[in-house]
Amino acid sequence: MTTNKRETPLIDQLEKGPWPSFVKELKKSADNPMTNDLLGVLERSYNDRIGHWKHGGLVGVMGYGGGVIGRYCDLPEEFPNVAHFHTMRINHPAGWFYTSDVLRKICDIWEKHGSGITNMHGSTGDIIFLGCVTDELEPTFSDLTEAGFDLGGSGSDMRTPSCCCGMARCEWACYDTMGFTYDITQHWQDELHRPAFPYKYKFKASGCPNDCVASIARADMSIIGTWRDDIQQDDAAVAEYVTSGAVDIVEDVVGRCPTQCMSWDGEKLTINNRDCVRCMHCINVMPKALAPGKDRGATILLGAKAPIIGGALLSSVLIPFYEMEPPYEDLKELVEEIWDFWGEHGKNRERVGEFIQRIGLGNFLEQIGLEPTPEMVVHPRTNPYIFFELDEDEDEEEED
Amino acid sequence: MSALASNRKTDIGPPHYEQFLPPIIKKNYGKWKYHENPRPGVLVHVAESGDKLYTVRAATPRLASTKTIRLFADLADEFCGGHLRYTSRNNVEFLLTDETKIDALIEKLAAAGYPVGGTGASITNIVHTQGWIHCHSAASDASGVVKAVMDELYPHFVNMDLPAKVRIAFACCLNMCGAVHCSDIAILAVHRRAPKIDHQAMARVCEIPTTVSSCPTGAIRPATVDGHQSVEVIEEQCMFCANCYTVCPAMTLNDAEYDGISIWVGGKVSQARSEPKFSKLAIPYIPNNPPRWPEVVEAIKNIVEVYAANARKYERMGEWIDRIGWPRFFEVADIEFTKYHIDDFTHAGETFRRSVHFPRIG
Ligand code: SF4
Ligand code: SF4
Ligand code: SF4
Ligand code: SF4
Numbered sequence: 001m002t003t004n005k006r007e008t009p010l011i012d013q014l015e016k017g018p019w020p021s022f023v024k025e026l027k028k029s030a031d032n033p034m035t036n037d038l039l040g041v042l043e044r045s046y047n048d049r050i051g052h053w054k055h056g057g058l059v060g061v062m063g064y065g066g067g068v069i070g071r072y073c074d075l076p077e078e079f080p081n082v083a084h085f086h087t088m089r090i091n092h093p094a095g096w097f098y099t100s101d102v103l104r105k106i107c108d109i110w111e112k113h114g115s116g117i118t119n120m121h122g123s124t125g126d127i128i129f130l131g132c133v134t135d136e137l138e139p140t141f142s143d144l145t146e147a148g149f150d151l152g153g154s155g156s157d158m159r160t161p162s163c164c165c166g167m168a169r170c171e172w173a174c175y176d177t178m179g180f181t182y183d184i185t186q187h188w189q190d191e192l193h194r195p196a197f198p199y200k201y202k203f204k205a206s207g208c209p210n211d212c213v214a215s216i217a218r219a220d221m222s223i224i225g226t227w228r229d230d231i232q233q234d235d236a237a238v239a240e241y242v243t244s245g246a247v248d249i250v251e252d253v254v255g256r257c258p259t260q261c262m263s264w265d266g267e268k269l270t271i272n273n274r275d276c277v278r279c280m281h282c283i284n285v286m287p288k289a290l291a292p293g294k295d296r297g298a299t300i301l302l303g304a305k306a307p308i309i310g311g312a313l314l315s316s317v318l319i320p321f322y323e324m325e326p327p328y329e330d331l332k333e334l335v336e337e338i339w340d341f342w343g344e345h346g347k348n349r350e351r352v353g354e355f356i357q358r359i360g361l362g363n364f365l366e367q368i369g370l371e372p373t374p375e376m377v378v379h380p381r382t383n384p385y386i387f388f389e390l391d392e393d394e395d396e397e398e399e400d
Numbered sequence: 401m402s403a404l405a406s407n408r409k410t411d412i413g414p415p416h417y418e419q420f421l422p423p424i425i426k427k428n429y430g431k432w433k434y435h436e437n438p439r440p441g442v443l444v445h446v447a448e449s450g451d452k453l454y455t456v457r458a459a460t461p462r463l464a465s466t467k468t469i470r471l472f473a474d475l476a477d478e479f480c481g482g483h484l485r486y487t488s489r490n491n492v493e494f495l496l497t498d499e500t501k502i503d504a505l506i507e508k509l510a511a512a513g514y515p516v517g518g519t520g521a522s523i524t525n526i527v528h529t530q531g532w533i534h535c536h537s538a539a540s541d542a543s544g545v546v547k548a549v550m551d552e553l554y555p556h557f558v559n560m561d562l563p564a565k566v567r568i569a570f571a572c573c574l575n576m577c578g579a580v581h582c583s584d585i586a587i588l589a590v591h592r593r594a595p596k597i598d599h600q601a602m603a604r605v606c607e608i609p610t611t612v613s614s615c616p617t618g619a620i621r622p623a624t625v626d627g628h629q630s631v632e633v634i635e636e637q638c639m640f641c642a643n644c645y646t647v648c649p650a651m652t653l654n655d656a657e658y659d660g661i662s663i664w665v666g667g668k669v670s671q672a673r674s675e676p677k678f679s680k681l682a683i684p685y686i687p688n689n690p691p692r693w694p695e696v697v698e699a700i701k702n703i704v705e706v707y708a709a710n711a712r713k714y715e716r717m718g719e720w721i722d723r724i725g726w727p728r729f730f731e732v733a734d735i736e737f738t739k740y741h742i743d744d745f746t747h748a749g750e751t752f753r754r755s756v757h758f759p760r761i762g
Contacts, residue, residue: 013691014544017551020461020513022533022543028465038533045532045541046690049656054649055536063410071534087534091414096486099420100473103484107466107473116466120486123529123577130463130534145409165485167430168421169445169453169495176430178417189411209671213488216676217582217669224671256714258673281672285714287434306576308643309616311746314582314676349614349647 005030006040010047029116034131037081038115041073052079059086059134061141065195067151068137084133085115089126089152090144091185091192094178095165096121105147113140124202125162125213126152150189156349157195161185163205164212166225172283173207174225174296175324181205183326197339198346198355208292209280215304215315220352221335222301222315223324227293230273231282237289238269253282297323300331302338303353313353316361320375337368422483422495424453440560441516442502454496456505458514459525459550459557462490463533463543471512479505489525489567491518520560523553523704528570529577531589536649537642538572539659540589540688546570548692549587552701563711563720566704567668573653574641582667584717585700586679589688591640592658594619594633595651602630606648614647639745660687661696665703665729666718677718680726682733684740706733725759 014023026042029035041052052074059070069087076083090106106127110116115131122128127149132140141151152160161184164170166177184203185192191201204215207225215222241247249269254262261275262282271282273293283290300322301315322331338352341364346355356364365372374380418426428447435445443455460468472492476484479501485493492514494505506516518524526549529535531542549568556562569583573591580586602608611631612620619637623630631651633644642653663686667679682703686695703717710732711720721729730737743751 010691011544014547017547018515018554019547019550019557020459020515021547022461022463023547024513025461025463025465025468028467042532042541046544049659049688049690050654051532051535051538053532053534053536053538055646062408071536085534093415093417093420095417096488097417097420097425098484098486100476100482100484102415102420103469103473103476107469111466118464118466118469119462120460120464120469120490120492121462123527125488142408145412148412148415150410150412150414162488164488167432168417168425169432169455171432171434171445173430182414182417186413189413192413193411211669211671211676214582214669216671217667218578252714256673279671279673281714284672287436291434306571306581307574308576308641308646309614312576312581312678314678348610 006036006043008039008043011039011043026117032111032116033081034085034115035117037073037079038085038117038131041075041079041082044075044078053085059137061137061151064151064193066154066157066193068132069154082131085131086134086137088114088129088132088137088140089122089124089154089160090129090149091152091160092121092125092127092162094163094181094185095168096125097165097168102147106149109140109143109147113143123218124152124160126160151193153192153195153200155195156197156199157193157201158188158191158197159200159202160192161203161205162213164207166205166207170207171287172210172225172280172292174227174292175207175298176326177205177207177223177225179326180223180324180328183328184332187332191339197343199349199351201339201352205298209278210284216301217304217314218306219304219315220302222304223298224301225292225296225298225324226278226321227296228321229293229295231271231276231293232291233269233271234289235268238286239267241286241289247285253285256281256285297321303351303356305351305353309349310354310357313351313357315353317376318370320373334368334370341367420483422453422481422497424451424497425495427451428453437520437560440522440558441506441519443519444499452497452499454499454502456494456496456502456509456516457487457491457518458494458509458516459518460486460490460492460514461543461547462525462528475505475508478508487525489518489527491525515554515558517558521562521564522558522560523556523562523566523568525557526550526568526570526587527578527580527583529572531572535572537575537591537645537653538589539591539654540572540661540693541690542570542572542589544691545587545589545661545693545696548694548697549700552697553704556704562704562708564714564716566707566717568700574643575646581664581678582669582676583679584665584667585703586664586667587696587700588662588664590660590662590685591642591653591655592660592685593640593653593655594635594638595642595644595653597625597630597633598650598652599625599628599630601650602628602648606650611644611648611651614643616641616643620644660685661693662686663696663699663703666721668716668718670716673714674716674719674722679718681741682729682735684738703733728759 119128163177166173204219300319623632664679
């Protein structure tokens with residue numbers, strides 16, 4: 001099939017400049033008729049200042065409810081090769097490590113079945129194949145599973161969990177983020193592939209409070225590595241930072257500690273670890289001298305989301321310290337409690353964070369069987385409108 | 401068909417990561433001691449065993465042709481025993497054990513158009529969304545704005561010359577695929593016109609009760625229009641979130657004239673020093689001006705330069721602004737403060753100043 005190369009004077013201007021150009025990427029694959037038409041649609045959007053895509057229509061692979069997002073062009077006559085241009089989400093390997101061989105396998109599959117255009121990676125962490133026609137979905141899926149890959153999540157399901165590279169390359173990882181992510185992804189394949197929740201549920205796992213995968217802002221359940229003993233401190237290495245002039249210890253370290261729990265007497269750094277909130281700042285500045293403690297685990301937080309529908313939320317503390325020992329049984333049970341309760345009482349398209357706002361954190365904790373702790377709030381309530389439950393109080397008195 | 405169906409694999413999950421790890425990582429998994437950032441884009445991680453792993457980080461445009469992935473695979477074969485990884489911000493990282501090969505790799509990447517940088521106190525890749533490449537509700541293009549902005553900020557990618565790192569993110573509608581709302585600088589495309597309703601198609605392509613309940617402000621109600629079962633929108637109540645459009649294709653929000661870009665500043669996700677924060681509104685609206693959005697580029701460059709000139713070492717954008725106060729931020733960045741900067745949604749009252757702690761006037 002011969003295709004006329006699309007003229008694209010507007011987007012051609014985005015080939016210039018030092019930053020890698022997505023237009024060049026598209027042109028690299030423009031021998032593919034879909035990508036050639038994609039260039040044409042994009043040029044049209046630049047001209048019209050408006051997008052030309054429609055969503056809708058249930059598309060997917062047999063037996064799955066997620067992993068494919070239906071997309072159609074609103075100018076199908078002009079751009080017939082992108083009339084159907086669906087997205088496939090492919091569950092990435094935890095930590096995004098690849099070998100050259102497996103990358104070539106992925107490329108072979110996508111050149112055979114689709115546009116040759118990908119996102120490495122999408123916002124949830126998946127490998128994204130951009131531009132598949134409906135008829136090619138099943139054959140692509142079959143080649144993917146043959147190569148050892150499977151689809152990720154979409155819609156009202158568990159979304160593809162993702163994590164930082166953790167113990168693979170980071171000395172600060174307080175638990176095995178990749179091991180954990182692989183474990184829960186395999187454990188909840190059904191929840192990943194068959195949407196049955198009120199809305200999406202994301203997991204993101206960061207090995208320490210630097211939170212490199214932005215879990216506190218992007219995940220319904222944020223798992224952030226932490227420790228509960230003292231920061232490991234190498235005094236000789238601290239002295240080296242100071243004498244070499246690499247670090248102004250008073251200004252850059254002691255002076256920036258949020259709880260003022262460090263002091264420097266001219267020779268020795270003292271940390272009052274009882275007051276440390278494990279923010280990572282001093283460790284980030286002096287990685288050779290300081291390290292997270294040895295008694296490590298994670299803080300589990302719940303409820304982050306972007307604005308849609310009821311406004312943006314950050315996750316808040318649910319379990320102040322969890323040991324993160326495989327197979328993570330207690331945590332899995334708790335997650336299923338949350339899914340059951342939210343699944344039954346959550347409204348359509350209500351994220352778990354919004355659900356908690358609606359019913360109250362106190363009630364939520366009671367329902368999922370967790371005791372309230374002061375770590376869960378910034379401060380206790382200031383308003384006196386307390387909904388006392390007298391019956392319970394009386395029962396307790398009788399028991400005493 | 402039946403043969404196919406019986407061989408069909410499902411629910412196998414992702415491949416186990418271990419098979420893709422380079423030998424040095426398998427050997428030192430969980431046993432890293434410290435790391436250093438000897439120059440922009442290069443990290444060295446030192447293990448307890450004494451082994452050293454060199455990481456070379458290069459930018460990609462996120463949208464990648466398979467031909468580029470093959471190029472990276474070839475480079476991984478040549479320099480890293482066939483191993484590489486991607487980062488959560490769409491950079492590619494080559495993992496070397498031989499320090500002497502770093503320069504040659506960086507040269508080849510540069511020649512192919514993939515600059516090395518984005519570590520330490522720099523501006524790394526902009527996390528972004530699909531835009532006009534692929535999404536139905538995009539109020540602007542994503543890749544084009546990102547490309548234009550990063551062409552300008554490129555010196556801050558290849559140098560570590562800022563007080564602290566600056567994380568920039570882009571989203572093309574309020575759905576905000578990505579951590580836009582907690583970025584040092586968030587570029588957020590916005591619609592500003594209530595949905596245009598296709599009354600004829602409505603009852604056929606949408607469920608009316610679902611559409612009505614999709615609206616966070618209750619602006620949609622059922623109505624019969626010209627004999628068609630449809631809905632109407634109370635325009636004063638619409639804040640252009642496109643929620644209705646996501647559940648109902650007959651309510652388009654896209655508008656060539658009124659869509660554009662807003663800029664938010666001072667968010668962060670890391671816990672270092674201060675708690676994570678949302679980004680706050682700096683500039684409510686800049687019109688779309690493709691293909692290179694010069695006004696958006698200029699506005700962001702200004703904010704970065706003002707920050708770079710005024711913040712203290714290690715201070716993130718939001719920490720700097722918290723220290724000097726928002727009135728001073730608007731003053732030094734020379735940005736107009738308008739009624740749109742004042743919150744009027746659910747928790748608006750919490751953002752009113754209830755003290756006299758503000759920088760002196762004049
Ligand atoms: S989140 Fe912490 S452990 Fe994970 S990569 Fe970042 S700094 Fe390392
Ligand atoms: S981790 Fe943070 S709170 Fe703890 S001592 Fe270091 S700077 Fe202070
Ligand atoms: S931010 Fe909005 S327009 Fe952009 S890709 Fe996400 S849903 Fe689509
Ligand atoms: S755009 Fe948002 S606020 Fe406006 S009618 Fe639609 S759902 Fe309601």
